[in-house]
Amino acid sequence: MAGTVIIGAGQAAASMAARLRALGDTRPITVIGAEPVAPYQRPPLSKAYLLGDMALDRLLLRGADFWADQDITLCLGRTVTGIDRAGRQVLTDDGAALGYDALALTTGAVPRRLPAAIGGDLGGVFTVRTLADVDTMAPDMRAGRRLAVIGGGYIGLEAAAVGRKLGMEVTLIEAAPRILGRVASAETADMIRRLHVAQGVRIVEGAAVDRLIGTERAEGVRLADGREIPADLIVVGIGIDPDVALARDAGLNIDNGIAVDGTGRTSDPAIWAAGDCASFPHDGRRLRLESVGNAIDMGDLIAANMLGAEKPYQPKPWFWSDQFDAKLQIAGLNAGFDQVVRRPGDGEHGGSVWYWRDGRLIAVDALNDARAYMVGKRLIDAGRNAAPDLVGDPATDLKTLLK
Template sequence: MNATAAIVGASHAGVQLAASLRQLEWGGDIVLISDEASLPYQRPPLSKAYLAGDMAVERLAIRGAEFYAKSGITRLNATVSSVDREARELQLADGRRVPYDRLAICTGARPARLSAPGDKLDGIFYLRTASDVEAIRSSALLGRRAVVIGGGYVGLETAASLRRIGLEVTVLEAAERVLGRVTAPEVSSFYSRVHMSEGVVVRTGAMVEAFCGDNWVREVVLSSGEHIPADFVVIGIGVDPNTELAAAAGLAIDNGIVIDDRAQTSDPLVVAAGDCTSHLMARYGRRIRLESIPSAGEQAKVAAATMCGNRKEIAALPWFWSDQYDVKMQIAGLSTGYDEVVIDGDPSRDRSFSCFYLRAGSIIAADCVNRPRDFMFSKQAIMQGGHFELPVSDGPSKIPTAGEER
């Protein structure tokens, strides 16, 4: 094959896709396009080890420079402004054009923005790139007051990292509990307890009304009228998929670039992978957009196979992880629609327990805190239909949800 494969986006999905193409003996050119000049790098450590200063920037790289040279992958630092599907060309912002025979879109996602008076003040940060972390660290001096807006995984990981380097940290979550969209109340309570025991102030039901300051943010104003002092603010309230390029090219969009089981878009010459995509998952009976490195990697491998004319389908179980202090949470499956929770351990006291989510008596997901064996069991059980005896110790706590779908 002497064709050109162009890949737009050089994070986990883009790099894996390029590597997989070569493993599948794609013989033509591979052009990997990124709007960041650095080597493609890992994003999960940004809010964890990198922010806390435990990881050097060199260790962030997904692959070393020699990999791209040895594999014949051309890295191009540019912004793609449009896709001409008829001409099979990419228009770059600087006027250049890149022809392609097969195209992969791996444009990822960007932080969702919080709109409020004062939101353009200096000292208000979002965390998505290595340069974002460097800007935060320049303000994260010992003893300063950081306000983290958002009690999801990124917000809590950021809070943990800032606390570890000696800052006073307040977490503001608009919902009534942290991690409210993705975990059971018992898991939410556990994380609130852990953070408060580490000295973090956790405020739930805290709606941000405005930011105050001269040129630099000094206070966060809540809808209650309360003013929270801040030397800087980090906002982590979710992400939005980068679908604009695909949408302008006429590709189907539904909370992400629509792909099928082979990672193919509505154009047979275009595939997509990663956080920018949405995929109809038969296991859950609905279209889902996953923000998951393992899922991005699997989609990329499937996309590469499709580009090479091979038959491969997306099939792996979604899984995730989060590191906060000495607590590693490993999540298997998606808990949406559970009707019962079984907990092994005591999340009100310990830092090791598992929360199993059941629907009609079968396991559909599990949150495993410092319990790697339970995590591995749960992945296997869910993949095989969920009808297994739970690996619980003395007296698991069964918590029915009275038929309420979560």
């Protein structure tokens, strides 16, 4: 009996395998991961783990005894080289061929890198995606050193916050006119910018990178306007791309990731996909979510659908980002918003930003404001609305919006 093979050993894979067993599936389950470590949490890598506040054993999603007790086989440090769809086999770099009845692709995403032509291959240039990435850069993250962060998205901002907490001199460089330009409103960006500036981060916006300075190791960043920013190390956080290479080589449909239907099936009915690598139909378009919540929910759903549930995926997006001692919590999706209301919160660095599209509440960003996040998430998950004037009025008790 071939059973289920899961390619990728991240959050979606761990959730899917565990749920299959919880639902009573007794067939063989094999999880193949390129990294030599059991499935672990990625969000703490660029925060608590890099700071030294979280040990490796706390990163792991499950203890070694769980996988053994559940009779789930982990094939770690193995790379899948191809998928034989006709023969229903997965081929690995050690020459093995694993048969499958059902195959799941949870291959995640790969970080974008700077081109080698402008110095992206120099020493001292790091991305933050895997445990090995962070273990490699950690010795260079020391007090008094100069850190340049390229990219003003959440990964870049989190790296900048960690650098400052470690006592580094930090400059964050964003090519767009402002930080968080692709993912948040100007109001949310203003809150985050003030937080970073107050903590001593230098933020340079509207500044394209010309090239990195250095011969064998990066020594700084030259901007397109000629300015030079010296640095002892550089963190590149310019986004990620879905890892679709295996799926594309196997002839599966690709559309903003590995295209799946509402149940999580790819264009091959025996193959499923979940997590960062997968795009699914939502509101008349294809949506791909890069979040822990999506990986868990899709993994759980596909496990049930592998066993015949045929349930459609209904995402309930939520995200978070820890920066310094502040927590940004996000509910919903703000794509296409046409109205924004900023609501003050408690303290100097706190508050929430609420988004509407065509008069309907679609998302909330809450910085150090757990109540705003809780109320906003409950409204959005229930498909309920809230009047912008009430939300923006500091005298409004947000809990009354739930009545």
